[in-house]
Amino acid sequence: MHQFPVRVYYEDTDLAGIVYYANYLKFIERARSEWLRDLGIDQVAMKAAGLVFVVRRIEADYLSPARFDDALIVESRLHEMGSARIIMCQKVHREGKPLFSAVVTLVCVNDAGRPVRLPETLAQSFPRPIAVCS
Template identity: 65%
Template sequence: MTHRFSLRVYYEDTDLAGIVYYANYLKFIERARTEWVRGLGVDQKALKESEGIVFAVRRVEADYLSPARFDDDLVVETTLEAVTGARIILHQEVKRGEEVLFAAQVTVVALSETGHPARLPASIRLLLH
């Protein structure tokens, strides 16, 4: 199952050359992950309040393939690759039409409010299988 998140490139997203500044791709994929989790029915604020669990990015392996430019319509596709007791591994692509501009493998972990590793709640693991 692939989640799709649409966005437009604004002037503020670009550098002096008029292309998307490299760090902004990380913002784009973060927004898409947030909407993916929300679309699963997970309320991250409630998860923190009720179980003391938060999500954090542990690792990103990224490939910058082609530049996006001001006013481009983009889509971020998020696909679940694996789930373990405390990790979620996702593949994310930023696309303009069918062209992949940026691709990343992202490892998200569950943490306690004190920053220690935590198991994903069973209810969330069920949503992901």
């Protein structure tokens, strides 16, 4: 499991002072990028080789609001991995209380936007998948 800290800034909130719903997607995107970096996966080098990860699907649950100045943690785990597809479980929590959860499907695509197999060296960088998103 990878953990990524996020602080809620004023710009992240709406008129009610709670995190605007779309900003959770930004938080989990940042966490995925840092997770890949921590695994030693260089996305700039991938792009230079004509490969990128794109989000194909997100299933999201908004459980409880985060507010200005909250210190949040985004947890990211690999759930399933195929030849060109990665499914991740991501959760945002504050002091252990779950606020948001998502199941995110990523696909590796080439410059033409077509799904392609992950190169073996890249595939070997990923940890073992977990059985269930919980």
